Amino acid sequence: MLRLEDRDFFTDPEILVDPYEYFEAVREHGPIYQPAGKDYLIITGFAEALEIFKNSTDFSSSIALQGAAHPLTFVPEGPDISDQLEAHRSDIIGHDLLVNLDDSAHINLRALVNRLFVPSRLKANEEYMDELSEEMIDAIVAKGGGELIQEIATPFVTAVVADLLGVPREDRQFFMDLIQAAPPPGSLNSDDNDYRTEAHPMIIMGGYFARYIQERIDNPREDIMSELAHSTYPDGSRPKLEELVNLSTFMFGAGQDTSAKLIGNAMRYIADEPGLQDKLRADGALIPLFLEEVLRLEGSSKITARLTRRDTVVGGISIPAGTKIAIALAAISRDPRRWDDPHTFILNRPRIKEHLSFGRGAHTCAGAPLARAEVRILFEKLFAKTSHMELDEERHGTPGNRIYSFEPSFIVRGLADLKVKLTPSRSFADA
Ligand code: HEM
DSSP states (O other): OOOGGGOOTTTOHHHHHOHHHHHHHHHTTOSEEOOTTOSEEEEOOHHHHHHHHHOTTTEEOTTTTTOTTSOOSSOOOSSBOHHHHHHHGGGSTTTTSGGGOOHHHHHHHHHHHHHHSOHHHHHHHHHHHHHHHHHHHHHHHHTTEEEHIIIIIHHHHHHHHHHHHTOOHHHHHHHHHHHHHSOOTTBSSGGGGOTTSTTSHHHHHHHHHHHHHHHHHHSOOSSHHHHHHTOOOTTSOOOOHHHHHHHHHHHHHHTHHHHHHHHHHHHHHHHHSTTHHHHHHHOGGGHHHHHHHHHHHHOSBOEEEEEEOBOEEETTEEEOTTOEEEEEHHHHTTOTTTSSSTTSOOTTOTTGGGOOTTOOGGGOOTTHHHHHHHHHHHHHHHHHHEEEEEEOHHHHOSTTSOOOOBOSBSSBOOBSOOEEEEEEOHHHHHO
16 A cells, blocks of 8 residues: 555655556545645646636745745745745746746736737748658658657757747757756756756756847847847836846747647557557547547646635645645546546547646647647658557556556656657558
8 A cells, every 4th residue: 555654756666657646645635735744735636627717816936836835935924925935036047938927927928928929920840840850750650650749749848949039050950969868857866956056958048048048139030039129018118138038038949748648649649549540540530539548548737736824725725924825736637536537548528628737827838739630740750651659568568567668757647768660651652
C-alpha cells in the first residue's frame, strides 16, 4: 500500500512514471488535501480547481512556475497577505513572467499577447506547419520510423514558434540546440529552475530577443516581434524593452516541452488502443477529438500552483491567506465526480472540451490554439503517409508491459524518447 507520508510529488522519480497512482491516493483524502509534513494543499477535484482558476482575486498566480513546494521567503501573517506578497514578489522565481503576474500587470501584458494570436497570423503559421511537417514526416516514414521526440516533435514545435515570433532562420538551429539541451520547466533538480542564472537557456535566449526587438523598434517588419516592439498597453503607455523580452522568451519557452510531449503522449494511445489508428486514419475529423481526450488523460502539464492572498473558502473548505496550492491538472482530469470511467480512453467523450489541461480563467493557455493546430497537423500527415504505426518493442517492450523514460519534471508529463516503427502507406510508397 502506498504510504502518502513517504512520498513527495515534487522530487520522487517513481511518481514520474505513474503520477496517477499517487494522485488517486491523495484523492482518497478528499478533493482538497494537505499531505502529512507538507506546507501546501493538493487539489485533485475538478470543481474545486475550476473555482480556484476563476478566482484570481483570492488566488495569486505568482508561484505558478516555482511550484507549491518551493518555500516562500516570508512568513504569511493575517487574513490578507497582498501587501506582504508585493513586498517579496521579486524573490519569486520567474516573478516577471506572464504566467506569474497578477492583476493589472497581468491584464496589460495578456492584452498584448491576445492581439498577437489573430486568425490571419495563425493561418499563415499553419501553412508553414503544413510544409515543414510534410518534409519531416516524409523523411521519417521513408526510413521506416525513428525517434519521435528529438527527431520530429521538439524540432517541429521549436521551428513553428520561431516562425510565428519571427526568429530569423539563421538563428533557429542555435535555438533548437539550446532547447534540446535545456532542462525541462519544473526540473526535479531544483538548481535548474532558477531562471536568474546567466547560463540558463532562458537568459541566453533573452539576449537574442532583446536584439531582435531593438532592431524592430528601429526597422519594423511584418512579424510578431515588430508588433510587440511598437505595441501599447490598453492605457496607451509603452511596455519596457525588458517586459517585451521576458514575454517573447516566455512564449518561446512555454510551448516547447508541452506541445512536443503531447505528440509523444498521443502516439502511445495510437499504438496501444485497439482499432484507434484505423478509425483516425479513416476519418481525419476525429483527430481533434482524439487529441482532446489525450489532453485529458495525458495532458503534458501535470500541475500548476497558486498562492492564497486572502482568507477564502473553496468547495466548503476554509483556506487561510498564505496557503500554497498545488492544482494537480493530472488528477482533476481524472476526477470521477466529473468524468465517467475517468481512467479509460473514450474517443468522442461527451463535453470533452471542458477539460482543464490548458488551465482556465485569466491565465488560460495563450498558446492552446497553436498547440492544437501543431499536433493535429503532424498527426494528419502521419496518418496520410502510413498504413500502420507501432512502438519499437526492443526499446519500449510489448503492449501492457511498456517501458518508458519520462522527462524529469514535476510540471511536464512526457517522454524523453519514443521509438516508433512506421509502415509507409501504399500511396507514399508509390510516390
Ligand atoms: C499541449 C501544449 C500545452 C499545454 C498542455 C499548455 C498548458 C498550459 C497551462 C495549464 C497554462 C496555465 C497555467 C496556469 O494557469 O497556472 C498555460 C499557460 C500559458 N501557455 Fe500553455 N500549454 C501548451 C502549449 C502552449 C504553447 C504552444 C504556447 C505558446 C506558444 C503556450 C503559451 C502559454 C502562455 C503564454 C501561458 C500563460 C498565459 C497567462 O499567464 O496569461 N502554451 N499553458
